[in-house]
Amino acid sequence: MVLADELPFPPSVEDFHLVPAWVSKFTVLVWIAVALIIIFFLVLYRNPKLVPTRGQWLAESFYGFVRDRVAGDLIGHEGLRFAPYLATLFSFILLTNLFGIVPGIQISTNTHIAFTAMLAVISYVLFVAVGIRKFGFWHYWKKSLFLPAPLAVQPILIPIEFVSTFVVRPLTLAIRLFANMFAGHVILLVFTLGGFVLLNSSAWFLKPISVLSWVMAIALTFLEALVILLQAYVFVVLTASYVQGALVEDH
Amino acid sequence: MGYLISGILVWGFIGWLIDRWLGLDGLATGIGSLVGAAGGVYLILRRFGG
Amino acid sequence: MHYLAADYLAAEPNPIVPIWQELVVGTIAFAVLCFVLMKFAFPRMEATFRARVEAIEGGIQKAEAAQAEANALLEQYRAQLAEARTEAARIRDEARAEAMNIKTDLLAQAREDSDRVIAAGREQLVAERETVARELRATMGQIAVDLASKIVGEVLEDEVRRRGTVERFMADLEGEGIR
Numbered sequence: 001m002v003l004a005d006e007l008p009f010p011p012s013v014e015d016f017h018l019v020p021a022w023v024s025k026f027t028v029l030v031w032i033a034v035a036l037i038i039i040f041f042l043v044l045y046r047n048p049k050l051v052p053t054r055g056q057w058l059a060e061s062f063y064g065f066v067r068d069r070v071a072g073d074l075i076g077h078e079g080l081r082f083a084p085y086l087a088t089l090f091s092f093i094l095l096t097n098l099f100g101i102v103p104g105i106q107i108s109t110n111t112h113i114a115f116t117a118m119l120a121v122i123s124y125v126l127f128v129a130v131g132i133r134k135f136g137f138w139h140y141w142k143k144s145l146f147l148p149a150p151l152a153v154q155p156i157l158i159p160i161e162f163v164s165t166f167v168v169r170p171l172t173l174a175i176r177l178f179a180n181m182f183a184g185h186v187i188l189l190v191f192t193l194g195g196f197v198l199l200n201s202s203a204w205f206l207k208p209i210s211v212l213s214w215v216m217a218i219a220l221t222f223l224e225a226l227v228i229l230l231q232a233y234v235f236v237v238l239t240a241s242y243v244q245g246a247l248v249e250d251h
Numbered sequence: 252m253g254y255l256i257s258g259i260l261v262w263g264f265i266g267w268l269i270d271r272w273l274g275l276d277g278l279a280t281g282i283g284s285l286v287g288a289a290g291g292v293y294l295i296l297r298r299f300g301g
Numbered sequence: 302m303h304y305l306a307a308d309y310l311a312a313e314p315n316p317i318v319p320i321w322q323e324l325v326v327g328t329i330a331f332a333v334l335c336f337v338l339m340k341f342a343f344p345r346m347e348a349t350f351r352a353r354v355e356a357i358e359g360g361i362q363k364a365e366a367a368q369a370e371a372n373a374l375l376e377q378y379r380a381q382l383a384e385a386r387t388e389a390a391r392i393r394d395e396a397r398a399e400a401m402n403i404k405t406d407l408l409a410q411a412r413e414d415s416d417r418v419i420a421a422g423r424e425q426l427v428a429e430r431e432t433v434a435r436e437l438r439a440t441m442g443q444i445a446v447d448l449a450s451k452i453v454g455e456v457l458e459d460e461v462r463r464r465g466t467v468e469r470f471m472a473d474l475e476g477e478g479i480r
Contacts, residue, residue: 022322022326024322024323026323027322027323027326027327027330030326030327030330030331031326031330033330033334034330034331034333034334037334037338038334038337038338038342041338041341041342042337042341042342045342045345045346048345048346048348048349049349050349050352050353050356059342059346060346060349060350063342063343063346064346064350083343084338084339084343084344085335085339087338087343088334088335088338088339088343091338092331092334109327111316112316112319112320112323113316113317113318113319114319114320114321114323114324114327115323115327117319117324118324118327118328118331119331122331178316182316
């Protein structure tokens with residue numbers, strides 16, 4: 001088989017860096033995602049009516065879901081002004097995640113930590129800025145770091161509070177999404193390419209097992225679809241809850 | 252969850268620094284981790300336990 | 302299969318370290334997305350939501366106004382009906398009272414008339430009887446005197462005795478007549 005030499009197996013980290021440059025598959029995909037989302041919303045919402053058409057209803061229910069279920073329920077009435085950003089964030093993560101299981105693309109831009117880190121930093125800056133704007137600089141820090149506790153244990157607690165809120169949060173935000181997408185991609189690659197490797201193996205009895213491997217790949221694609229949806233949702237919900245935490249009054 | 256991890260990380264790291272400084276071979280790291288875990292649990296209880 | 306991941310892990314880019322070009326491109330692309338959606342798409346949706354709420358509230362207000370108008374009309378109609386009813390009752394009462402008055406008037410008048418007729422009749426009767434009695438008395442007296450004179454042949458000189466005899470006779474006669 002000719003393919004045998006070209007198939008990279010097992011999948012390695014290098015698979016994620018096909019052309020590390022300004023114009024790589026990933027940067028192009030990001031632009032495509034941005035274009036698709038803009039087209040989606042502007043086309044479906046070019047002529048809004050009070051009684052929505054089917055397309056308008058689709059766009060509205062997407063925004064309405066983030067607006068009411070995430071911004072409204074989690075942050076409260078104050079949160080409605082963050083709904084546009086949260087909806088943008090959700091649509092962006094969802095679509096770029098979806099690239100991971102779209103045939104022909106097969107990889108999510110969120111398998112590169114640069115993109116998830118960028119989103120996490122924005123969420124981080126957002127909730128810190130929101131808190132400072134509402135309470136003022138010093139009050140916000142005091143509110144974030146001090147819990148009513150005996151003075152003796154404050155030196156132990158304050159570093160924990162600080163690290164938890166201002167170090168761990170953005171890191172976990174970025175790494176959670178990145179790791180989920182990365183792992184999902186690796187798993188799909190293992191089973192898909194593993195099928196080819198089994199098919200090309202010299203031992204004849206291994207060849208039928210390749211079918212099993214591909215079946216697994218397909219089954220895992222469905223699982224991956226679930227992860228894609230869930231991770232996009234989790235990212236948005238966490239961002240919203242951080243904003244809520246920054247806005248909440250003193251305890 | 253974040254509190255627990257942060258607590259262990261922060262105080263474990265401080266303990267590790269003390270270990271390096273005094274050559275205690277991991278004793279301070281262990282104590283630090285315990286202190287951090289306790290602090291993390293305390294914070295969780297304070298914030299979410301009402 | 303002799304190539305292992307470990308062989309080129311060292312040479313490979315570390316997946317935990319972000320590629321800075323991607324950071325830049327991603328940030329710009331996401332900023333563009335945010336700008337367009339938050340400027341053009343979602344505010345229009347909010348506007349539509351508001352318009353929808355207003356439309357629904359407007360509809361409710363219109364319905365409420367119609368309801369109020371209907372209630373007012375109903376109230377007015379009821380008031381008019383009640384007014385008409387009391388008016389009718391009043392007219393009926395008045396008519397009844399008037400009828401009663403007329404009836405009592407008529408009755409009184411009739412009674413008066415009958416009383417008058419009876420009284421007149423009775424007076425006339427009394428007068429006639431008196432006349433008859435007077436004439437009769439005179440005639441009887443004359444007859445009696447004449448008769449007595451003829452029988453006795455003498456004029457009763459005693460006036461007193463004569464009158465007493467006549468009177469007694471008359472009284473007897475009267476008692477006989479009444480019975």
